[in-house]
Amino acid sequence: MIEVHNLHKSFKAKSGTVHAVRGVSFEARDGEITGLLGPNGAGKTTTLRMLYTLMAPDEGSVRVDGLDIQRDATAVRKQLGVLPDARGVYKRLTARENIAYFGRLHGLDEATIAERTARMAQTLGMDFLDRRTEGFSQGQRTKTAIARALVHDPRNVILDEPTNGLDVMTTRGLRSFLQQLRSEGRCVIFSSHIMQEVAALCDRIVVIAEGEVKAAGTPAELRAQTGEDNLEDAFVKAIGSEEGLHA
Amino acid sequence: MSPLAKSALLTVARKELLDLFRDRRTVMLGLLMGPILFPVLILGIGSMAEKRARTQLESTLELPVIGAAYSPNLVRHLESQNMKILPAPKDPDARVRDQTHDVMLRIAPDFGTDWRESRSAGVELIYDSSRQDSQIPVQRVRGAIEQYSGQLGVLRIINRGVSPEVTQPVRVAQRDVATPEAKRGMLLAFLPYLLILSSFLGGAYLVIDVTAGERERQSLEPLLATPAARAAIMSGKILAACAFGMLSLLLILVAFKISFTVAPGALRLVDVSLPVLAQLLLVLLPMVLIGTTLLTLISASVKSVKEAQSYMSLLMLLPIIPTVMLMVNPVKNQLWQFVVPFLAQNQMILKLVRSEAITSNEWAAYLGAGFGLGLLLWLLAARLYHREKLAISA
Numbered sequence: 001m002i003e004v005h006n007l008h009k010s011f012k013a014k015s016g017t018v019h020a021v022r023g024v025s026f027e028a029r030d031g032e033i034t035g036l037l038g039p040n041g042a043g044k045t046t047t048l049r050m051l052y053t054l055m056a057p058d059e060g061s062v063r064v065d066g067l068d069i070q071r072d073a074t075a076v077r078k079q080l081g082v083l084p085d086a087r088g089v090y091k092r093l094t095a096r097e098n099i100a101y102f103g104r105l106h107g108l109d110e111a112t113i114a115e116r117t118a119r120m121a122q123t124l125g126m127d128f129l130d131r132r133t134e135g136f137s138q139g140q141r142t143k144t145a146i147a148r149a150l151v152h153d154p155r156n157v158i159l160d161e162p163t164n165g166l167d168v169m170t171t172r173g174l175r176s177f178l179q180q181l182r183s184e185g186r187c188v189i190f191s192s193h194i195m196q197e198v199a200a201l202c203d204r205i206v207v208i209a210e211g212e213v214k215a216a217g218t219p220a221e222l223r224a225q226t227g228e229d230n231l232e233d234a235f236v237k238a239i240g241s242e243e244g245l246h247a
Numbered sequence: 248m249s250p251l252a253k254s255a256l257l258t259v260a261r262k263e264l265l266d267l268f269r270d271r272r273t274v275m276l277g278l279l280m281g282p283i284l285f286p287v288l289i290l291g292i293g294s295m296a297e298k299r300a301r302t303q304l305e306s307t308l309e310l311p312v313i314g315a316a317y318s319p320n321l322v323r324h325l326e327s328q329n330m331k332i333l334p335a336p337k338d339p340d341a342r343v344r345d346q347t348h349d350v351m352l353r354i355a356p357d358f359g360t361d362w363r364e365s366r367s368a369g370v371e372l373i374y375d376s377s378r379q380d381s382q383i384p385v386q387r388v389r390g391a392i393e394q395y396s397g398q399l400g401v402l403r404i405i406n407r408g409v410s411p412e413v414t415q416p417v418r419v420a421q422r423d424v425a426t427p428e429a430k431r432g433m434l435l436a437f438l439p440y441l442l443i444l445s446s447f448l449g450g451a452y453l454v455i456d457v458t459a460g461e462r463e464r465q466s467l468e469p470l471l472a473t474p475a476a477r478a479a480i481m482s483g484k485i486l487a488a489c490a491f492g493m494l495s496l497l498l499i500l501v502a503f504k505i506s507f508t509v510a511p512g513a514l515r516l517v518d519v520s521l522p523v524l525a526q527l528l529l530v531l532l533p534m535v536l537i538g539t540t541l542l543t544l545i546s547a548s549v550k551s552v553k554e555a556q557s558y559m560s561l562l563m564l565l566p567i568i569p570t571v572m573l574m575v576n577p578v579k580n581q582l583w584q585f586v587v588p589f590l591a592q593n594q595m596i597l598k599l600v601r602s603e604a605i606t607s608n609e610w611a612a613y614l615g616a617g618f619g620l621g622l623l624l625w626l627l628a629a630r631l632y633h634r635e636k637l638a639i640s641a
Contacts, residue, residue: 052472055635077474084472086639088465092269093262104258105473107251132269149469
């Protein structure tokens with residue numbers, strides 16, 4: 001369970017201060033997939049970075065399973081499985097070693113790491129565990145990064161644009177993986193700029209544009225809020241432009 | 248330190264070393280270049296200088312003499328001192344200046360007259376003092392003439408029934424207190440620089456790679472999203488780089504040990520016993536730590552690997568500065584020198600290779616200052632590691 005309350009974040013740039021996130025609030029419940037939908041540059045990644053304690057919010061608060069991200073940052077990171085926007089894997093290590101490295105940093109013992117790795121490899125369809133990741137396809141790299149992020153069996157999962165650069169088959173596989181995480185009762189947040197993807201997967205959608213939440217709710221609620229029958233039109237109406245609709 | 252942070256530190260260090268050692272070519276270059284190159288440099292230059300001095304001292308010296316006819320006896324004496332007398336060329340000054348001859352002798356036309364009347368007869372040495380090469384030949388000629396002059400002076404005095412000691416109110420004896428070890432140390436003048444530079448920047452590419460490089464490869468953000476404390480992650484990377492640095496220094500020292508035992512001449516006697524090697528490693532350890540933490544600090548504060556690397560040319564100059572300052576403005580051994588980075592290492596290494604005793608005060612000042620500075624840089628780097636900007640690439 002992740003509760004986000006009135007987040008603000010600005011950056012100093014050469015052209016002046018950029019107010020990237022302006023008062024984002026939402027709630028992501030256990031056993032649900034919450035989608036952050038918005039065009040590129042809407043503030044999704046910055047919002048997520050605050051959720052997984054990489055950045056401190058200027059204002060506002062986030063609670064993960066009741067823990068405050070600023071007071072209990074380390075405890076929060078233990079509850080989170082994070083696939084960041086940056087998902088580099090170590091190319092001279094095998095996929096298995098990449099996963100084990102993160103398992104050890106989470107304080108897991110070797111037996112647990114081996115068992116989780118095997119389970120994850122099966123679910124994600126990783127038959128390349130003992131190859132060095134140098135020369136991996138985008139899909140193989142993403143799978144390795146996801147397995148690495150979830151090796152400690154977290155209750156909450158945050159994925160920043162997980163389907164970026166993946167082919168159709170891998171995307172389908174990933175979708176069923178996310179659904180499995182949901183059925184296990186986890187709280188899943190993922191961000192995307194592709195409406196169809198969010199529509200196909202999410203129990204709740206948070207539409208973000210220009211650093212603000214433009215609309216939020218179940219797909220049915222969104223349609224009702226905007227008075228549009230079709231989710232695509234509802235999205236366009238919510239963000240006020242057609243930008244980012246097409247993948 | 249909590250057990251979790253300690254295990255994170257060791258996990259990171261182990262992973263970085265594994266990652267590095269899988270990069271065979273980089274490791275080979277990093278570990279073997281120094282051990283192969285440095286002994287070749289030192290031994291090569293050492294034996295070249297020694298060989299040159301020997302040839303100049305022992306070979307027949309070609310000496311053009313102007314006015315050889317004015318003193319056939321002197322010329323015969325010079326010939327007996329392994330010199331070949333050549334006829335005078337035209338324009339002697341120009342011939343010396345253009346290095347056709349290192350030195351020439353001019354015997355004045357009134358040499359014979361002065362000689363017979365027991366006045367000081369004049370001879371003139373023509374040489375270029377700005378040319379290092381002419382030092383030994385000039386010394387040889389001057390020595391031969393002084394010897395000739397001394398012998399005949401004594402004969403003249405004795406002829407007049409006076410003791411030769413009358414003419415020597417003061418007798419100067421020289422006692423060079425340089426120990427054989429210290430003389431060898433002179434041959435090793437630039438050994439400290441090589442060792443300091445290797446310890447300071449030996450693991451530079453590794454240090455830059457594990458922070459700035461890891462960020463560029465986009466794996467730092469997921470790493471920092473784990474519960475492992477940032478200070479522990481950073482310390483693990485520093486530990487890995489220090490271990491690698493010490494390993495490469497050990498190989499360099501072993502290479503020196505081997506090459507000094509097979510070296511010709513004075514270098515063979517350089518003390519490279521195991522206790523000295525161990526002390527050298529201890530002396531260089533703070534330098535490895537300072538270099539690693541400083542580079543970590545730089546890597547954490549810059550935007551890219553390229554930017555971090557552009558500091559390298561500046562950093563390479565740092566170890567030379569104290570050496571050059573000491574050359575221009577030599578100061579006596581004082582305790583404060585053992586706390587100034589680079590200068591301190593220089594002094595300690597020189598003392599070790601010259602087999603001089605190092606007092607416990609000097610050791611304490613040296614290690615305290617070295618590790619103190621390392622710790623300070625570590626703290627500063629840890630602060631930078633906590634900056635938000637660190638994790639975020641692009």
